[in-house]
Amino acid sequence: MGNIFDEEKLYPYEGPIKKHFEEHFDRVFIAFLPFFQLDRAETDKSNLKKAKLLSNEEALKKIDFLKSLPEANRDIYNYDNERYPDNKVIFTEGKAIPWKNIVNGSTLTCYAELNTALRTSIGGLNRNFTRPDLMEKLNNYTDRETIYHPTEGTFGILSKMAIHSAFKLLEKNQIMITDEFYENTSIVDLDRLTEYEFCDEIGGKDYYLYSADKEILFTIEWDSFFFLIATDHKKMDQLIASHLFEGFLCNENTDHYWEYNVEI
Structure with missing residues (x-):
């Protein structure tokens, strides 16, 4: 080698x-x-993730070249969530939340399931391997507890x-x-x-x-x-x-x- x-x-x-x-x-x-939490109130649960799955209408507004493509069943993610906390805020106010806490609180059974849920949430898996059921368990818990997701x-x-x-x-x-x-x-x-x-x-x-x-x-x-x-x-x-x-x-x-x- x-x-x-x-x-x-x-x-x-x-x-x-x-x-x-x-x-x-x-x-x-x-x-x-x-994952992490901030010592502040957060009512918009879409701000807990850097990545956001766009609707077809949102995608067409943000990405001009899509208008010239034929319609297709595609997932488009946007990483311009301006209300996701910036580094300075996380540095001064962020409290790390370990994966162990997420698994225990979300009814996911192990770290492997949590990793699959996270990858599903960003469209990072082939459709044959996505697990929307695991993603839903994860999102339900993090939304309820106002826990921000890490960025991949x-x-x-x-x-x-x-x-x-x-x-x-x-x-x-x-x-x-x-x-x-x-x-x-x-x-x-x-x-x-x-x-x-x-x-x-x-x-x-x-x-x-x-x-x-x-x-x-x-x-x-x-x-x-x-x-x-x-x-x-x-x-x-x-x-x-x-x-x-x-x-x-x-x-x-x-x-x-x-x-x-x-x-x-």
């Missing part, structure tokens, strides 16, 4: 995740993007805060930030940034965060509600003991589509 950093293969899209990283890291953790395919502000704490815990201060297509890489010094400044350095399409010595990597991909943490067993033990992240360790068979082959 080649060097995943040099070959720009930092996310394992196919095959067992641990095997993908085995030349560099011996532990990989699947970390969930947290990006390190949310709460996750960035946890990642900042993790780098500090492991005494890693020189951090590399690389975008989705490996076109731009910047290096930041945590000693020179506040926590929020560090979070603000990471853009929506920055998918690879790692220490300059390449001893720990955080990576996400565009359609997921989770990200990966890869490091050695000693550092992973420290991170798990810190309770900064919710999720589970990959076993020898865990792959990107873990919800289909694990019962957790």
Whole structure:
């Protein structure tokens, strides 16, 4: 196996995740993007999600080229929900709600069902695999409790805060930030940034965060509600003991589509 950093293969899209990283890291953790609440009243339940499923009429108003296409049974999602809280609000007011609480409160049976419900809610699954029944259970609970959903395919502000704490815990201060297509890489010094400044350095399409010595990597991909943490067993033990992240360790068979082959 080649060097995943040099070959720009930092996310394992196919095959067992641990095997993908085995030349560099011996532990990989699947970390969930947290839900959250704000200390404020929210009456419009459509604002609890960044993504919104548009009606045909709404889609035609927002997307001109659809008018020239033949009618079809298609789902169109819009991510311009201006009333979804911005990063500064979440940073100052947000309280992370773990997936465990969502599963226990929503009558979903496991994390795999919750992940499927989330992916269904954004049109991220082939129609043969969608589970509107699970999505309804999820939405009923989060609407009732005024819980905001995470946004897929990006390190949310709460996750960035946890990642900042993790780098500090492991005494890693020189951090590399690389975008989705490996076109731009910047290096930041945590000693020179506040926590929020560090979070603000990471853009929506920055998918690879790692220490300059390449001893720990955080990576996400565009359609997921989770990200990966890869490091050695000693550092992973420290991170798990810190309770900064919710999720589970990959076993020898865990792959990107873990919800289909694990019962957790």
